[in-house]
Amino acid sequence: MSWFQPRSALFWVYCLAVLGGPLLFTVQAFGMVWFGGSAALAALPITALTMLVFGRILFDLDRFRVRRLLVAPLVMGFVWGASVWPGLSLWANDHVTHVVTNLGGDQFAMSWQAAIAAPIDEEFIKAIGIAVVAVLFRARLSRPMHGLLIGGMVGLGAQIAEDCLYSVQTALAAPQDPVGDVLVVAALRLVTAFTSHWAMSALAGVGIVVALVRTDRSFSWRLGMFALFYLMAVTMHFIFDAPRPPGPGWVMMFAPIIVDLVIFGLGYAWVLRTEREWFRATISHPIARTIGTEAGLANLLTNRLRRKARAALRHSTRMSRGQARHYERQLIDRIVDLPLGAGVHRVAGSAADPELASHWQH
Template identity: 30%
Template sequence: MTTAAAASRYTGLRGSVRRRPVGWLCGVLCVLGLALLAFEYGPAIRVFPGPALLAFLLLLFTLGIGVAVLGRVRPFRAPPRGWAWSGVAWGATAATGCAILANGGLQGIWSKAAGIDFGSQWGAALTAPLNEELLKVSGVALIALGARRLVRGPLDGFFLGAFTGLGFQVMENWTYAMNSILSGGGVNADNDVFQSFVTRVGLTGLGSHWAMTAVSGTGIGILLAHGGRPVGRRIVSAALCLLTAMTMHWLFDSPLLGSAPGLAGKVAVNFLVAVGFYVVLRRGARRRARAFLLSPGSPYSIELLTRRSRRRALRRVPPARRPAAARRAADHLAVVEEYAGANRPPGSVDTLDVSGK
């Protein structure tokens, strides 16, 4: 099989499930979540349209920054826009809307079972890690199944989870801003929005939902990896990732370390856990990619490894040929990403599975 044929078959045929039904299911659930949000906050929006729009614009700005940063730190290249924004959309609509219903019901159970005082102190810590993490990671799993060829291993799951958690985080921050307006009686609504923004973005943003769902999404990447690890080991690893994310969420919402320094410490712990996952996964992916590119059976150049080296290589190509060279590099990079993400041993392109099964 030629290099071009292998790359073309890979980019065109990869995928192990019917994507259209999964996409429709995700779309329906996102619409449902958005409807639940509209039902819950529609009256507040009608009464306070200006502050609601202000909160939305502020958080839309942070969303753009978050998506750009995640795309930049992803190894090899930024993710496909549709893939990344699908995660954002799920987190911002389906997961957030359904969490409003689920959280209210479960917190009521804690209050009835253990008393109002216990429920008010520990209700959030015992509710959100269960409901919200499961809702978010369910979306990661659905999107991963619908874009099977783009989730090659744990690193792809990490980033899909990060985008999903980011969407949830932004929409939850908007709901907190609206709740702060309502709790203040709307007397100083704009100030309430800014205070909520500073707290939820400036103080706790680095250790919030994007970090938690990145960790649980890593487990989805392990489950659906294109490599050949035993199923039992994948399930155990995925479960540990989910439990880690739930523990991060429990720590974040628990009344323990309730002071300002304590909150900063909890945010730092969650951020460092997510960064630790990222560093380990990134190093592993780059190591496998480098090993593949340098292996005797690889027809590809080591210059595919980084963005900078690819830019240098393209600058050496005559301007008239650069668009075609860039397209070839993108096709070749897809094969490199497969080896890097699937924990596949270095070998020739002829051994690459492009059947999608």
């Protein structure tokens, strides 16, 4: 399925949103970018590093390399987060914070407007993007990991856009040494980004994709899973932006991150369990015998088993460490590429040797 889907009205809605998002952002923030943009450029290397680091972390969570089959939806998800989200979130935050101020007063709004507004509108805007991409590529999606990856990429795009916006705002607020302050803020954004937009939206993506593709389960079950994972994402965002209680500065900076990591870890543990169940079912299928024995391929299930299998493979074949890792990836890719619905085996372009696969056990 190509990314270009001219017969789909939803595809053209996506395109219009991607074009309109930057225009909406420019209308709201042109002056800010005009006066603070030059100093904010100093943060670009750190922002690029942030994108690379957390993109790598997200892909490392994909233990069975399903991302190879989702290149187009992942790119389109990132583009939504980086282009549509900034303009819409600026507009929505402005309106929601006005409501919070009117209801709670200025003093309450100063402390709580970010923790109330951002989880409501920012997560909703990202969720729209996840849902649009998921519907466009519904035929490719079947597992919670697919939702985690698409949601994570939408969130990563939003995170990078927000980092750039923070750099501009910091440059405007620090006329004495804007470049120094911009670099400090960018570094702090990098250090504290372990539970930022990418992780929040990854959980929301799980709920959205499960609700969309698990038609074998009841509507109430799908709705409940969506509500659970979306609520986890909103809770992470609320904790991330909530006012810090009194205490040591470094403790108050990292305590919310630790709590959010626990929430994310619980959601990811369930996703990883479903991935392992899928993998066990796949290697038990008769066509998997063309790759290796079920007992041997089961050593790909966990990191500990993979390390032991690589050591055994290196001992028996004198492969280098890098060669053993490359062969492991070949095995995983061939299993992911198995055409279970077709009834025949299709050899992947970079085929592994079935005889070597017999060594993938000890």
